[in-house]
Amino acid sequence: MTATIDRLTFSERVTSPPARLSLTPAGSAPGLLDGAWWPRSRDLSHELPALVDVLDACWGRITRVTVNPTHWSVIPRKVAVGGRKVHVGWFADEQDPHKLILLSYTAGRWDLLVIPPETGAAAAARLMAAAATPGGLATAGALMAREDTSREVQESLDREEEWETEGGHASAAAESPDPPGPVSPARGM
Template sequence: MNATIDRTLFNERVTSPPARLSLTPAGSVPGLLDGAWWPRSRDLSRELPALLDVLDARWGRITRVTVNPAHWPVIPHKVPVAGRMVHVGWFADEQDPHKLILLSYTAGRWDLLVIPPETGAVAAARLMSAAATRSSLLTASALLAREDITRDARETLNREEEWETEGGHASATAGNLDPAGCLSSARGR
């Protein structure tokens, strides 16, 4: 019995899911960011081709990408995109750890907020909207910090609301009643 291998399966490019991306409207007043990208993983070799396919059509041919290595375990030197190679570089101290910089020889530079892949859909939607706001003066790290503060405040409010619905202040006060039903205090009666 002879086995044959269909080589067409190995030559086909595995397509990535579409990039999750939000960009500032064309012609808007420039801000510190040109939008946001929400990758599905921290694998640049897998994530960049889908992103660059979309951006090449909108911004022109992207030739170089830079990242901060703080959140990317492996940074390839080049990534194949649509039959060509895109150079990938990194800057540890000079570049915001939550920003991706895209360069084109013919069209310029764009900066995108990189939303961590593990971010929930609701928070990611808020971040994508904030990063695509016209003339925003918030950095990538500032947007993520603001989201963390907002999330913490929401969690605190939710805990307080839960405490109140479970009896809250009335329940805690009821524990301080003496047998006659009167409130007792630390100072005495």
């Protein structure tokens, strides 16, 4: 997979809707993730400003963001946030494709699960709750794999239910085999 880096300097910020975010409670036991973010699109230039605005207020001034390019086709070098620049970088092999890392010079590092924009609301709610669990030991990739498995099982159950309700279930008469009896020889042989 190749990533395209947007080499343009940051442009005027377009007002974006509030970030869909779930964070571990302040002062809780540290875990592998500090919460989850559910962007509305795969456009980092459009999605990051709203996220950074919220997190600046919670965690201090965010100065750098890193992503894995697997799920982002264009990665801007800088994003405008409140009249300043936030640097954006990427790591293909070193960073989980489902994780976003935020850095602050004064306050440290935070790791967020990135929920794909096309995820349904129920699945996103489960993932956000799991990622924001204090002291959680699941990685971003493990949470996504667990959700994928859960979705596949549910889809299989739904298909079976649909098959049953559409007459796929054999009738009681068809379920019992023919009674044993003498086999008559074929005539005319």
